[in-house]
Amino acid sequence: MSEYITDHDRVDAIKRWWDNNGTALVVGIILGLILIFGWQYWQRYQLKRDTTASQAYQVLLTTSAHDDTAAYTQRAQAIIKTYPSLPYAALSSLLLARMQVDQKKYDLAYASDMWVVNHASDDSLKQIARVRAARVLLAMKKPDEALNLLSKMDDPNFAVLVDEVKGDIYVTQHNFAAARKAYLQAQQDAPDSEVLLPILELKLSSLPAS
Amino acid sequence: MLQKIRDKTQGWFAAMIIGAVCVTFALWGIHYYLQGVTGKPDYAAKVNGKAISLADFNITYRQAAQQQAEALGGMDNNTPALQKALRVDVMKELIEQKLLTTSLFKQGYRISAADIEQFIVNMPQFQENGQFSQTRFNQIMQTMMYSQSQFYSQLQNQLLIGQLAVGLSNSNYALPTDVKAAVMLLNETRDIGFVVLPLSSFVTQVNVTEAQIATYYKQHQVRFKTPEQIQLQYLQLPADTKGKNTDKSDLLANLTYENPDSLEIASEKLGLPLMTTTFFEANAPKNTGILASKSVMAVAFSNDVLNEGYNSDVITLDDGSQVVIRVLSRKPASVMPLSSVQEIIKNLLIKQTAQDNMKTLGEQLAQKIAKGASGTVIANELKLNWHEKTDVNRHQQGVNPQVLLSVFKMYVSADRQHPTTQTILLPNGNLAVVAFYQAHYGDLKTATAEQLQMFNRKIADDYGNVDYALYVRSLKKQAKIKINQSLINDNNDMEAP
Numbered sequence: 070m071s072e073y074i075t076d077h078d079r080v081d082a083i084k085r086w087w088d089n090n091g092t093a094l095v096v097g098i099i100l101g102l103i104l105i106f107g108w109q110y111w112q113r114y115q116l117k118r119d120t121t122a123s124q125a126y127q128v129l130l131t132t133s134a135h136d137d138t139a140a141y142t143q144r145a146q147a148i149i150k151t152y153p154s155l156p157y158a159a160l161s162s163l164l165l166a167r168m169q170v171d172q173k174k175y176d177l178a179y180a181s182d183m184w185v186v187n188h189a190s191d192d193s194l195k196q197i198a199r200v201r202a203a204r205v206l207l208a209m210k211k212p213d214e215a216l217n218l219l220s221k222m223d224d225p226n227f228a229v230l231v232d233e234v235k236g237d238i239y240v241t242q243h244n245f246a247a248a249r250k251a252y253l254q255a256q257q258d259a260p261d262s263e264v265l266l267p268i269l270e271l272k273l274s275s276l277p278a279s
Numbered sequence: 280m281l282q283k284i285r286d287k288t289q290g291w292f293a294a295m296i297i298g299a300v301c302v303t304f305a306l307w308g309i310h311y312y313l314q315g316v317t318g319k320p321d322y323a324a325k326v327n328g329k330a331i332s333l334a335d336f337n338i339t340y341r342q343a344a345q346q347q348a349e350a351l352g353g354m355d356n357n358t359p360a361l362q363k364a365l366r367v368d369v370m371k372e373l374i375e376q377k378l379l380t381t382s383l384f385k386q387g388y389r390i391s392a393a394d395i396e397q398f399i400v401n402m403p404q405f406q407e408n409g410q411f412s413q414t415r416f417n418q419i420m421q422t423m424m425y426s427q428s429q430f431y432s433q434l435q436n437q438l439l440i441g442q443l444a445v446g447l448s449n450s451n452y453a454l455p456t457d458v459k460a461a462v463m464l465l466n467e468t469r470d471i472g473f474v475v476l477p478l479s480s481f482v483t484q485v486n487v488t489e490a491q492i493a494t495y496y497k498q499h500q501v502r503f504k505t506p507e508q509i510q511l512q513y514l515q516l517p518a519d520t521k522g523k524n525t526d527k528s529d530l531l532a533n534l535t536y537e538n539p540d541s542l543e544i545a546s547e548k549l550g551l552p553l554m555t556t557t558f559f560e561a562n563a564p565k566n567t568g569i570l571a572s573k574s575v576m577a578v579a580f581s582n583d584v585l586n587e588g589y590n591s592d593v594i595t596l597d598d599g600s601q602v603v604i605r606v607l608s609r610k611p612a613s614v615m616p617l618s619s620v621q622e623i624i625k626n627l628l629i630k631q632t633a634q635d636n637m638k639t640l641g642e643q644l645a646q647k648i649a650k651g652a653s654g655t656v657i658a659n660e661l662k663l664n665w666h667e668k669t670d671v672n673r674h675q676q677g678v679n680p681q682v683l684l685s686v687f688k689m690y691v692s693a694d695r696q697h698p699t700t701q702t703i704l705l706p707n708g709n710l711a712v713v714a715f716y717q718a719h720y721g722d723l724k725t726a727t728a729e730q731l732q733m734f735n736r737k738i739a740d741d742y743g744n745v746d747y748a749l750y751v752r753s754l755k756k757q758a759k760i761k762i763n764q765s766l767i768n769d770n771n772d773m774e775a776p
Contacts, residue, residue: 119388268465
């Protein structure tokens with residue numbers, strides 16, 4: 070069949086193809102270039118944003134919260150507001166909670182910890198923040214709310230913390246049998262010598278015998 | 280014209296095909312094609328599919344070994360057990376690092392190159408007269424066996440992990456209740472009483488009958504067995520230093536082989552004295568002389584030598600000397616006669632019974648005191664002293680440390696009327712009956728501001744570190760980790776590829 074096709078026919082075919090598809094091809098190439106450069110721009114933008122956030126966080130880490138609480142708060146809040154989707158926001162909120170606990174502003178500390186529970190994308194950070202928030206609730210004398218918050222913990226790797234705080238809550242409610250059970254469970258949960266809760270054993274031995 | 284177009288199209292086609300291949304390579308990773316097919320893993324470990332290279336493992340291991348050697352002050356750390364332990368540590372460390380850095384990077388943690396440089400410039404280790412020194416930096420890189428880029432990426436990893444670790448540990452806190460609990464409990468004192476029941480007083484009261492001894496002897500025959508012992512006769516040809524002994528060596532082999540039932544002929548012809556060993560058993564822990572040699576021991580208890588009574592073949596010892604052995608006499612395995620072990624059994628039975636009696640009495644006393652009986656009265660009845668001590672703290676001097684440790688683990692009594700009690704077996708064999716009457720908790724008011732601050736910081740730090748440890752643990756639990764076991768088990772395979 071190919072014997073009947075002349076060179077002229079072939080050139081014609083190419084021309085026809087170009088007439089039909091040329092615009093699409095050019096548009097496609099331009100779109101492709103926009104995509105490539107757009108992607109590169111986006112990457113650069115992200116890197117710039119991430120490293121800027123990192124630097125701001127690094128400054129927060131090396132600043133003492135006690136020297137100038139107002140400046141510290143401002144720095145932390147700036148990170149939380151500007152980069153809410155980055156992990157630096159979550160860590161800054163945790164650091165802020167620490168300062169607020171030291172100032173005995175428990176409602177603010179609770180809010181800062183809960184911001185992490187509600188906004189962080191790192192599940193482990195959420196678990197940690199939730200236990201800390203429950204401890205703050207206990208300090209605010211809200212044991213039932215604290216228990217309720219702890220009931221939402223779903224990563225068994227953090228069970229040791231949950232059980233200890235539960236024990237603390239039961240002690241305040243004078244439910245010593247439940248407290249002992251919780252503390253003993255916490256001792257069982259402690260996976261290895263790296264995880265030593267500071268005063269767990271002391272708390273356990275101070276419970277009345279039952 | 281046509282040819283030109285065709286050439287061009289071919290060119291395009293070729294370019295497209297090559298381009299496609301390039302893309303494939305880029306996507307799938309060229310190293311999959313270049314990877315060897317030797318069957319041995321070409322990685323130290325894989326963490327969620329990401330490899331830790333053998334080179335990284337080897338460098339880290341060598342640095343760790345060097346640091347360990349320095350820490351041990353030139354002590355020999357080259358034992359296989361230590362090496363293996365170190366390799367396990369290095370593996371664990373690298374896996375955790377890989378796991379954390381990949382996870383943190385994915386989440387958006389970043390350390391810029393400028394930050395790393397800034398960090399390096401500020402490191403006092405690299406400074407001379409307060410200024411960063413490139414020469415010093417290069418020197419240190421060399422002694423640390425790092426390339427500059429390796430050091431950069433290592434530093435980047437550390438800074439990345441540090442952002443999480445420091446963030447977590449600095450952000451946790453001690454609540455007033457925590458500090459209060461710490462003050463209350465660490466400064467707690469307890470009122471206690473105890474009496475020590477001496478084992479010796481129970482020993483004198485025990486009577487053991489002949490019948491009891493005989494029964495014990497019958498029931499524990501295995502304990503009183505002695506294994507077979509043998510005594511060897513041997514000839515020893517000293518180590519050959521100048522090759523003169525080759526003939527003698529051949530002669531020794533021939534003479535002892537041709538006269539398998541005696542060493543005397545060889546002894547006479549070679550002028551070697553007939554020697555004898557003491558009696559020994561097959562599993563004796565430490566032997567001296569020719570019996571220290573494992574080959575001699577093995578041959579001595581071999582069938583030909585032990586059971587057939589033949590001369591052994593020539594055995595070469597570690598010092599180069601040669602020996603031929605034969606069994607001179609045997610003491611068969613036997614059970615020691617009752618008469619020779621009677622005293623041992625008697626003492627054993629007395630001690631056991633005394634201990635049982637002591638424990639039973641101790642438990643009885645503990646129960647009585649827990650119900651309200653006076654420790655003093657009870658101790659007096661036994662002509663013993665009841666020691667009462669008030670306000671004993673956790674580090675109290677003058678109280679038996681075992682008693683002290685146990686006392687602070689005892690629970691407060693439920694009704695707070697009667698003491699809680701416990702018996703404690705002391706290392707010297709005596710038994711302490713301990714009563715814990717009352718706890719006096721530390722008072723927040725008497726704690727100094729410094730003390731409170733110290734407790735506060737300590738508890739906050741500890742909780743923060745626990746958070747970090749659990750964070751790493753959780754990450755590890757969810758990860759797929761594949762370890763190149765040959766790096767940990769195989770001792771001879773440590774060269775970098």
